[in-house]
Amino acid sequence: MRLIVFLMLVLGFVQAQPLTLGEQYLLRGYTGNAMGKIWASALRFEGVEVLTNSSSICASLSGAAIASYLEARPNAQLASVALSTPEDALRLVSFRQPALALIFGGQTDAATNNALVKGVLAEAAQRNYGGAIFIHVRTWGLGSVGQAAKEDASIRRYLSAKNNLFAVLVDGNAGEVRVAQVRINASSGDQEVAQVLGSQKMGEAWLALFRRSL
Numbered sequence: 489m490r491l492i493v494f495l496m497l498v499l500g501f502v503q504a505q506p507l508t509l510g511e512q513y514l515l516r517g518y519t520g521n522a523m524g525k526i527w528a529s530a531l532r533f534e535g536v537e538v539l540t541n542s543s544s545i546c547a548s549l550s551g552a553a554i555a556s557y558l559e560a561r562p563n564a565q566l567a568s569v570a571l572s573t574p575e576d577a578l579r580l581v582s583f584r585q586p587a588l589a590l591i592f593g594g595q596t597d598a599a600t601n602n603a604l605v606k607g608v609l610a611e612a613a614q615r616n617y618g619g620a621i622f623i624h625v626r627t628w629g630l631g632s633v634g635q636a637a638k639e640d641a642s643i644r645r646y647l648s649a650k651n652n653l654f655a656v657l658v659d660g661n662a663g664e665v666r667v668a669q670v671r672i673n674a675s676s677g678d679q680e681v682a683q684v685l686g687s688q689k690m691g692e693a694w695l696a697l698f699r700r701s702l
Contacts, residue, residue: 507701509544515701516549518694519665523549523624523656524556526667527587528564530686531654533557533620535565537585539577539608541601542570543594549624550591574607581608586619588612590633593626601627606636606643613646620652623670628655628679637677648674657681660699663690 507515527533538554540546550568557564569580581588590608592601605627612621623633637644647653648671657666669682690698 505700507697511697512545512701513548515694515697516545517552518691518697519625519658520549520552520554521556522665522688523553523589524558525560526656526686527553527557527589527622528560530667531587531620531622533564533587533622534561535585536587536589536622537567537569537582538589538591539569539571539581540591541594541596541604542572543596545594546591546596547594549594553589553591571604571607574603574610577604577607577611581611583612583615583617583619587622588617588619589622589624590627591624592632593624593630598630598632601630602632602635605632606639609633609636609643609647610640613640613642616646620654621647621650623653623655625656625658628657628670631679634672634677634679637672644672644674644677647672654685655681657684658690658698660695660702663695664688665690 527536538550540550554566565585567582567585590605592605637647653670655668655670657668664687666684666687668684671680671682673680
């Protein structure tokens with residue numbers, strides 16, 4: 489029995505302890521802090537409308553990002569909207585800020601997040617919103633933006649013509665957060681990284697939480 493346990497440890501079959509809810513909030517605090525700095529410095533957003541679902545984990549990330557952004561730009565224009573249904577994009581989102589931030593993940597299931605993202609992008613396309621669109625790492629990783637583009641030709645045309653789509657990406661192996669200019673393929677609707685604009689090393693505590701969350 490001891491030999492089996494030893495082999496499991498050596499081969500990496502013993503998984504790390506799952507994050508507690510408090511640790512989930514802490515992880516989003518680290519990530520949100522970095523995102524706010526990216527909005528303020530790397531991307532130089534003059535204002536942001538932060539869009540998220542109604543989950544507590546996404547709320548913690550959004551709050552951390554807003555606080556970090558305001559620390560750098562205390563007079564910036566800001567709005568924050570929690571969406572429950574795709575129709576909320578028409579009812580609650582102003583589309584009046586220089587940038588939109590799509591933060592959809594947390595405890596909300598993928599199908600709901602995808603529907604919320606599609607609702608926002610459909611309304612942005614309808615209005616021909618010209619501001620930047622920033623996509624959170626989880627939202628990009630789920631493929632929510634590309635899925636919306638594949639399902640709706642008007643969204644695909646709108647997004648494929650934009651040169652101000654950005655995403656934050658995390659490389660857990662390298663221990664880096666990267667901000668990238670991204671794009672949607674006009675033919676396929678696939679999500680693509682156009683270029684990496686910058687990177688930041690993750691601190692040990694942040695990286696450990698991120699790796700345990702996978």
